[in-house]
Amino acid sequence: MALAVALLAATPASAATFRSCREAGVIECARITVPLDRSGEVSGEVPLHVERVRALGGRSTGAIFALAGGPGQAASPLTEGFGFTLESALDTRDLVVFDQRGTGRSGALSCLTLDGPDEGLDIGSAVAGCAQELGPRRAFYTTQDSADDIETVRRELGVERIALYGTSYGTKVALAYADRYPEHVERMVLDSVVEPDGPDPLSREALEAVPRVLRELCRRGCEGVTDDPARDVAALVARLAAGPLKGYRVDPQGRREPAELRREEVLAFLIAADFLPQVRTVFPGAVRGALAGDLAPLLRLVGAARGQAPEPEPPEAFSQALYLATICEDVSFPYDRDALPEERARQARQAVERMPDDAFFPFDRETALRIGLVELCASWPSSGRELDDVSTDDAISEAPTLLLSGEEDLRTPVESAQRTASRLPGASMLSVPSVGHSVLGVAFDLCPGRQLERFFTGGETGGRCPDELPFGPVRPPAPLSLTQVASPRGVPGRRGRTLTATALTLDDTLLTGILTAVATDDPTVIVGGGLRSGRFRLSIVRPPDGLFGQPAQVRLTLDRVGYVPGVRVSGSLRLAPNLGLNGRVRVTGSAASPARLSVRPIRDGYRLSGRVDGRTVSARVRTGGI
Structure with a gap:
């Protein structure tokens, strides 16, 4: 019934022409064209696909922009889900969702070198080939460009101040907009926060959080398994530094096949478990088993965390080319962008050698180089474009902001949210135990959802949720x-x-x-x-x-x-x-x-x-x- 009322809402002054574009008629769509390069040096335009759901109360006094993650994920398939999550904010606000440039129906980028099966792919050649295929336009799909696109859409809608909701990479886009256009921000909700100058090319946010997350497992009980799971991982990584350990894995036909364990795969498993953190209760026992010579449990976890290779997603659903174009242009790498790939690798290794050991504990420098973004973007040629500097000291925005952070999240850990909150004078931060990445996606019906509603209705927010999704003690070795x-x-x-x-x-x-x-x-x-x-x-x-x-x-x-x-x-x-x-x-x-x-x-x-x-x-x- 509430959504039906949206059909009757009055239309504010808007330069964009919206038309009903879904069967129910509640969702309206428009196309707003923006320049590829706002400086005008590189010609071209990007058609932005914008969707809108009118305020449920029948009269709109503002709008909330919901931003997808990635970078590379299309947002328009998520419009209904955003509406469900943000219903408490939509009584007097329109919901606005748009596919960011280079994603979905906003000119999704694609590269022949990337959009096939991963098996046998030479990543260095594929990345370099994609950059060549995109040509000069590859420089204009950055977070800064997406923030400027939000401003164009806001002006087209005729809304003076907007609320922003983002999850994961969407939080970085929201923060970039707030930094560039603070006068037009009403409030923000940031779920699983990427820092304004993140992500770190060596995954140091995740590495910093690993010891805390592992030791937190033992608060639930590690008796008879280990005294310190982080120390056990460090011992295993030291063995793996000499080369991969060999064991077996049982394939889907029930047959044993040879398998090898590498240190970067161990970290990859821990990060993958952000979406199912209770699986980490098996991890300390699997590490103890591996140290004792039984590699099968850990090899199996590592294999499961990779998932099964489905048919490649079409670029309209998730654009790998856009992911590269954004990450490889946005991130500040420990090398000279004008250097050749081999020289970049040498410079990155030199930079890592100057960093303290505890920056990587319980892993090591080589793990950070292999699992981070350094190798991925080493073959991405410099575009020569200079982006606006991201300030790391000044306040970003005075607007009221709710930050939600899962305490089991490694890719966007609590520490990142805390650092970001310190630059938002109007921030309240909520940490959520036993939850990993995408807090509202996991625990919307619990404390985080209640806090979200209070945030939009004037109630007090922040603090720490009770543990409403507890998982059991650490499990012994198999x-x-x-x-x-x-x-x-x-x-x-x-x-x-x-x-x-x-x-x-x-x-x-x-x-x-x-x-x-x-x-x-x-x-x-x-x-x-x-x-x-x-x-x-x-x-x-x-x-x-x-x-x-x-x-x-x-x-x-x-x-x-x-x-x-x-x-x-x-x-x-x-x-x-x-x-x-x-x-x-x-x-x-x-x-x-x-x-x-x-x-x-x-x-x-x-x-x-x-x-x-x-x-x-x-x-x-x-x-x-x-």
């Missing part, structure tokens, strides 16, 4: 035999250990499947191998578009999956919204008591009931939960 597994109360001996091994197998497989799904763009089916043997399939049926808050339907199928050596689990289970599994399984294997069991979720594990080695049993098996 067992190397059934004798290392404890029995649940009431079912002693091998029968009981078989029950516990079954529950551990379910947890491990589900967590691996979900991590792979989170790391995969728009997954519908995830297939993978068990830790020691077997294979699994995770099928995901999503709700129809527009049913916000409705969970996907997920089914997990196991085919002789082995987590504990000698114990294999097969069956089909349904995933409940609370991440509990319901279904039936069959247990076989040389070490196991043969069993047929029904599975029901409990708070921190499963109730397993059925026949085990000819006897009827029922037991609560606690695994810590997911």
